Amino acid sequence: MPSNYGGPDSVRGPLVAVGGAEDKLGDRIILRRFVDLAGGSAARIVVVPIASSYAGEVADRYRAVFADLGAAQVDVVDAVLREQALDPALARPIEAATGVFLSGGNQLKIATLLGGTPAAVALRRCHAQGAVVGGTSAGASVLSQHMIAFGRPGGSPTQRMVTLSPGLGLTNRLIIDQHFRQRDRIGRLMAAVALNPFLLGVGVDEDTALVLDAENIGEVVGRHSVTFVDGAEITYSDVYQAKQHANVAIHNARVHVLTHGQRFDIVARRPLSPAVPASLPAAELELLDDD
Amino acid sequence: MPSNYGGPDSVRGPLVAVGGAEDKLGDRIILRRFVDLAGGSAARIVVVPIASSYAGEVADRYRAVFADLGAAQVDVVDAVLREQALDPALARPIEAATGVFLSGGNQLKIATLLGGTPAAVALRRCHAQGAVVGGTSAGASVLSQHMIAFGRPGGSPTQRMVTLSPGLGLTNRLIIDQHFRQRDRIGRLMAAVALNPFLLGVGVDEDTALVLDAENIGEVVGRHSVTFVDGAEITYSDVYQAKQHANVAIHNARVHVLTHGQRFDIVARRPLSPAVPASLPAAELELLDDD
Numbered sequence: 001m002p003s004n005y006g007g008p009d010s011v012r013g014p015l016v017a018v019g020g021a022e023d024k025l026g027d028r029i030i031l032r033r034f035v036d037l038a039g040g041s042a043a044r045i046v047v048v049p050i051a052s053s054y055a056g057e058v059a060d061r062y063r064a065v066f067a068d069l070g071a072a073q074v075d076v077v078d079a080v081l082r083e084q085a086l087d088p089a090l091a092r093p094i095e096a097a098t099g100v101f102l103s104g105g106n107q108l109k110i111a112t113l114l115g116g117t118p119a120a121v122a123l124r125r126c127h128a129q130g131a132v133v134g135g136t137s138a139g140a141s142v143l144s145q146h147m148i149a150f151g152r153p154g155g156s157p158t159q160r161m162v163t164l165s166p167g168l169g170l171t172n173r174l175i176i177d178q179h180f181r182q183r184d185r186i187g188r189l190m191a192a193v194a195l196n197p198f199l200l201g202v203g204v205d206e207d208t209a210l211v212l213d214a215e216n217i218g219e220v221v222g223r224h225s226v227t228f229v230d231g232a233e234i235t236y237s238d239v240y241q242a243k244q245h246a247n248v249a250i251h252n253a254r255v256h257v258l259t260h261g262q263r264f265d266i267v268a269r270r271p272l273s274p275a276v277p278a279s280l281p282a283a284e285l286e287l288l289d290d291d
Numbered sequence: 292m293p294s295n296y297g298g299p300d301s302v303r304g305p306l307v308a309v310g311g312a313e314d315k316l317g318d319r320i321i322l323r324r325f326v327d328l329a330g331g332s333a334a335r336i337v338v339v340p341i342a343s344s345y346a347g348e349v350a351d352r353y354r355a356v357f358a359d360l361g362a363a364q365v366d367v368v369d370a371v372l373r374e375q376a377l378d379p380a381l382a383r384p385i386e387a388a389t390g391v392f393l394s395g396g397n398q399l400k401i402a403t404l405l406g407g408t409p410a411a412v413a414l415r416r417c418h419a420q421g422a423v424v425g426g427t428s429a430g431a432s433v434l435s436q437h438m439i440a441f442g443r444p445g446g447s448p449t450q451r452m453v454t455l456s457p458g459l460g461l462t463n464r465l466i467i468d469q470h471f472r473q474r475d476r477i478g479r480l481m482a483a484v485a486l487n488p489f490l491l492g493v494g495v496d497e498d499t500a501l502v503l504d505a506e507n508i509g510e511v512v513g514r515h516s517v518t519f520v521d522g523a524e525i526t527y528s529d530v531y532q533a534k535q536h537a538n539v540a541i542h543n544a545r546v547h548v549l550t551h552g553q554r555f556d557i558v559a560r561r562p563l564s565p566a567v568p569a570s571l572p573a574a575e576l577e578l579l580d581d582d
Contacts, residue, residue: 108531145463146436166455166466166489195440196456196457199407235372237373240399240400240403
């Protein structure tokens with residue numbers, strides 16, 4: 001496996017982490033942004049529906065939406081067994097892609113089927129060379145190095161509320177949760193961050209995305225919010241010694257909630273001003289009023 | 292937090308992952324190797340006993356051993372609360388160190404107390420610039436990006452047998468387990484690798500170490516074995532869908548067991564020949580006969 005991807009001149013592509021249930025019928029501002037980042041009318045997009053139990057239907061739906069949004073080409077890379085995922089032929093469409101989109105479903109299925117395969121290496125390499133990689137729900141969780149595999153809902157962090165597992169490793173700084181407000185996941189995201197406050201926790205609501213550029217500036221796109229949990233200044237937590245299922249104490253975690261158009265500097269760990277860009281189109285303003 | 296450590300000319304230091312219970316009274320070949328890698332009589336070593344509940348005693352013991360083995364200087368960096376660990380003064384001895392050694396105890400305590408602190412950044416930076424970083428037991432587990440936080444013993448992998456958590460991130464390719472043969476941990480290491488076969492599983496026995504150089508060649512040093520679990524060619528596993536505590540199926544994992552003096556290429560995922568170097572000293576040969 002190569003130890004680095006892309007030469008010194010290549011610029012890493014954007015990441016688009018979608019919280020699930022993104023609009024596929026209306027303005028489709030998230031999926032439209034994804035197609036734009038992939039090159040618009042020159043976009044060569046690969047849909048990876050591996051996470052889903054209904055991969056065929058899911059792939060057909062995204063194929064139709066991306067084609068309708070003007071992509072030049074849409075291919076599908078799927079596998080039901082790891083034996084199929086090991087086939088080097090699966091890597092080829094990914095190598096040529098300007099955008100790769102991972103569907104929802106079970107994030108552990110993506111990691112166990114794709115991890116360490118030629119297709120996963122191709123995915124990391126194409127991202128390192130500039131392609132946009134996006135995912136929704138399970139497909140968002142799997143983008144990062146440390147992945148939330150599963151957990152329990154709730155506002156208060158408890159011991160063993162969250163189970164981590166290795167993801168695809170396209171970013172090492174974040175741990176991404178999805179369906180965030182809708183499934184009451186702030187407790188598990190705080191518990192995950194407390195395990196090693198090096199990580200910045202990112203909770204993405206449904207029909208909302210964090211679009212991360214090569215300089216690690218993240219922009220919120222969509223209907224609801226993205227919640228950032230920063231544990232770097234935590235002064236106390238007993239997560240390493242709390243009994244199973246006990247409540248966990250966390251002092252001095254910092255939380256930010258950002259809405260459409262707002263941006264966050266991942267490296268500096270702070271939101272950027274101004275809050276709302278002046279150029280927000282009318283259709284998007286309506287969305288903001290609809291909450 | 293800086294996004295990279297060391298300039299283009301710096302060579303990453305070695306890693307020394309010890310399986311616990313290493314000899315501190317006899318030939319001490321593992322700790323001696325650590326001091327040699329830190330510069331021998333010029334070594335400036337920092338002992339980090341944070342994992343331990345008896346940090347004072349543990350630190351005193353390693354301080355005496357490293358001094359006895361000829362190190363020029365031995366400092367101790369300890370913290371009981373994260374509030375102390377956030378103090379930038381803690382980073383200073385680490386910045387000046389040629390070797391850092393992490394004691395045994397609870398690996399989650401190291402990650403929760405040190406993660407994201409100036410001391411953790413200093414540790415990554417000094418390693419990137421050439422310092423050796425070693426750890427025993429919990430201190431070995433925490434070296435890697437993906438860390439086994441805890442789990443259950445047993446030879447057969449079962450669902451939720453192993454719980455992962457983010458470690459210190461000094462290597463991204465390995466997941467390290469310790470007290471390996473002695474605590475019957477091959478099941479949990481296989482389960483961890485199946486979660487994402489990108490990882491190479493490394494199970495280090497007691498009084499044994501894997502010494503990893505900057506080219507990702509690992510050498511086994513000590514009394515027992517190091518077991519490598521390579522999942523890249525796994526053709527089937529149901530780890531993403533097995534019920535809690537159910538047995539998990541894994542087809543075509545590859546396992547290597549290496550003993551003293553043998554080397555393993557981490558990137559190519561294969562053992563190197565010859566099996567035993569010609570220059571093995573008599574004292575070490577005796578150790579090999581003692582199993």
